[in-house]
Amino acid sequence: MKQAHSLKPAQWILKGPAAAALLAIALTGCAVSPQPFEAQQNKDRATDLIQRVAADQEPVSGPIDLYEAMARAIKYNLDSRVELMSLALSKRDLDLKSYDMLPKLVATMDYAGRDNDSGGVSRSITTGRVSLEPSTSSDRNVLASDLTMSWDVLDFGLSYVRAKQAADEVNIAEERKRKVVNRIIEDVRTAYWRAVSAERLLGKINELEVVTKTALEQAEKQEKAGLSAPLAPLTYQRELLSIRREAQSLGRELSVAKQQLAALMNLPADTQYKVAMPTRNMQWKPFSLPGKDMLQTAIENRPELREVAYQLRNNDREETAAYLRALPSLRIFAGLDNSSNSFLYNANWLGFGARASWNLLNVFSLPAAQAKVKAQGQLLDQRALALTMAVGTQVEVARARYEFRVRELDTAGNYFKVQEKIEKQIDAGFKSDKLSRQTLIREQMNTLVSEVRYDLALADLQNAYANVYSSLGIDPVEKDMSSAQPVNELAGQLRGMWAKRLDPVAAAAATSSNS
Structure with missing residues (x-):
C-alpha cells in the first residue's frame, strides 16, 4: 500500500523563523500613527459648519413678537434639535431591537477543493489488516449551500425584554427633550423682553449720554471759574455721574439682549431684525392653584421624575432578563441543503432538529445579578425621593418669586409714573425760565x-412666570405642534394656546388687536 507523504518535523523547524520574520514585517507595515487634520481641512470644516449652522431657515419678514420668537426657538434652536435627533436615534434603536425577536434566517455557501482525492481505507481493530483498496466518496471540488431558519426560545425572551427597555429609552429621550424645550422657552421670554427694552431705550440712552457729557463739562467750567459756591457744581456733578453710571450699567445689560434672543432663535449674530413693541399695561394675577395641587401637578409632570420612573421600570425588566439568562436554551432549526458532490445519492435535502443547552454558571451568578438589580432599584428610588423634595422646593420658590416679581413690577411702574410727572413739572419750569437746563437733564x-x-422688572417677571410653568412640568407647547410646521403657523398656535392659559401677554395682544 502506498504511504501518504507528510512533512518532517525538521522542515517545520526550518520554516518557523522565516514565517516569524514575515509576520513581524507585516505587523510593522500595519502600524498606525496619529494623523492630525491639516490647516486646509480645518478651514474647510469651519466654513462648512458656519454655512450649515443657520441654513434652511425661514427669513425674518417683519417685527418678531414673543410667540414668533418661541416658534423660531422651537423650530431652529440647536439644543432642541440635538434632543430631537437623540429621540429619533432612540426610535431607530427600538426598531433594531424589535428585529432581534425574529427567527434567524441564514444562507451559507461553502466551497472546498484539493489537488488530489482524499481517499480512505478501513483497518480491522482486532487483526490490524487493511480491508478494501483506497477509495473516495467526495469530489475534489465541492460546492455546498444551505438556507437555515433557526429560533432560540431564550434569545426571543431576552430580545423581547431588551425591546421593552428600548421602548422606555424612547420615553426617556422624550422627557429630556421636554426639559430642554421648557428651558429654551423660559430663556426666550426673558431675552425677548430685554430685547424690547433695548430697542425701545438704547437710542434714548445714547442721546442722553451726549447731553449729559455736555452738562458735566459746563458744571466743571463753573467750578473752575468760581461762578458759584464750589459745593453746588460738585454736588451736581456727583448726582449726574451717579445717574450716568447706573444708566451705563443698565445699558450694558441691554446692549447684548438682541444678540442673546437671536442665539436662542438660531439667527446669525449679525442679523438685523426688529422686535414687536408690546404694551406694558398687563394684568398679572397670582396662580390660582393651591400649594398641594401645584406640588401634585409637578410630581406628575416633571421630566426628571418621569425619567427616573422609566428607569425604575427598566430596572425591573433587568431582573426578568437575569432570570431568563439562568434558564436552559432551546434552539429549533430547519433548513434546505444542497451539495455539488456527485458521489451523494441525495444531493438536496431538508434538515431539521432541536438543541437544548444550559449554561450552569448563569444559575450560580443569578443571586449576584438579583442583588445588583435590587441595589440599582434602591438607588433610583432614593433619587426619585430626592427629586421630589427638590421639585417641591422649586415649586414653592417659583411661586414666591413670581408673586415678588409682580409686586416689584408694580413698584417699578408706579415709580416710573411719578418720575414722568416730576419731569413734566421740571420741563415746565425750564420753559418758563424758572429752572436750569442742568436740572432738566438730571x-x-x-x-x-x-x-x-421698569422694563427690566417686566423681563424678570416674564422669566418668573415661565419658571412657574417649568417648575410644574407643564409643556410650553402642545402635542399636536411640530417643529416641521411653518413659523407663522406654529406662532399662531402658540399664541392661541397661551391665550387659553390666560397669559397676560397674549390677552394684552388680543385686546390691542381688537381695539
Whole structure:
C-alpha cells in the first residue's frame, strides 16, 4: 500500500523563523500613527459648519413678537434639535431591537477543493489488516449551500425584554427633550423682553449720554471759574455721574439682549431684525392653584421624575432578563441543503432538529445579578425621593418669586409714573425760565433710568412666570405642534394656546388687536 507523504518535523523547524520574520514585517507595515487634520481641512470644516449652522431657515419678514420668537426657538434652536435627533436615534434603536425577536434566517455557501482525492481505507481493530483498496466518496471540488431558519426560545425572551427597555429609552429621550424645550422657552421670554427694552431705550440712552457729557463739562467750567459756591457744581456733578453710571450699567445689560434672543432663535449674530413693541399695561394675577395641587401637578409632570420612573421600570425588566439568562436554551432549526458532490445519492435535502443547552454558571451568578438589580432599584428610588423634595422646593420658590416679581413690577411702574410727572413739572419750569437746563437733564436721566428699571422688572417677571410653568412640568407647547410646521403657523398656535392659559401677554395682544 502506498504511504501518504507528510512533512518532517525538521522542515517545520526550518520554516518557523522565516514565517516569524514575515509576520513581524507585516505587523510593522500595519502600524498606525496619529494623523492630525491639516490647516486646509480645518478651514474647510469651519466654513462648512458656519454655512450649515443657520441654513434652511425661514427669513425674518417683519417685527418678531414673543410667540414668533418661541416658534423660531422651537423650530431652529440647536439644543432642541440635538434632543430631537437623540429621540429619533432612540426610535431607530427600538426598531433594531424589535428585529432581534425574529427567527434567524441564514444562507451559507461553502466551497472546498484539493489537488488530489482524499481517499480512505478501513483497518480491522482486532487483526490490524487493511480491508478494501483506497477509495473516495467526495469530489475534489465541492460546492455546498444551505438556507437555515433557526429560533432560540431564550434569545426571543431576552430580545423581547431588551425591546421593552428600548421602548422606555424612547420615553426617556422624550422627557429630556421636554426639559430642554421648557428651558429654551423660559430663556426666550426673558431675552425677548430685554430685547424690547433695548430697542425701545438704547437710542434714548445714547442721546442722553451726549447731553449729559455736555452738562458735566459746563458744571466743571463753573467750578473752575468760581461762578458759584464750589459745593453746588460738585454736588451736581456727583448726582449726574451717579445717574450716568447706573444708566451705563443698565445699558450694558441691554446692549447684548438682541444678540442673546437671536442665539436662542438660531439667527446669525449679525442679523438685523426688529422686535414687536408690546404694551406694558398687563394684568398679572397670582396662580390660582393651591400649594398641594401645584406640588401634585409637578410630581406628575416633571421630566426628571418621569425619567427616573422609566428607569425604575427598566430596572425591573433587568431582573426578568437575569432570570431568563439562568434558564436552559432551546434552539429549533430547519433548513434546505444542497451539495455539488456527485458521489451523494441525495444531493438536496431538508434538515431539521432541536438543541437544548444550559449554561450552569448563569444559575450560580443569578443571586449576584438579583442583588445588583435590587441595589440599582434602591438607588433610583432614593433619587426619585430626592427629586421630589427638590421639585417641591422649586415649586414653592417659583411661586414666591413670581408673586415678588409682580409686586416689584408694580413698584417699578408706579415709580416710573411719578418720575414722568416730576419731569413734566421740571420741563415746565425750564420753559418758563424758572429752572436750569442742568436740572432738566438730571431729571431726564432719572426718568430714563426708571423706565429701564421698569422694563427690566417686566423681563424678570416674564422669566418668573415661565419658571412657574417649568417648575410644574407643564409643556410650553402642545402635542399636536411640530417643529416641521411653518413659523407663522406654529406662532399662531402658540399664541392661541397661551391665550387659553390666560397669559397676560397674549390677552394684552388680543385686546390691542381688537381695539
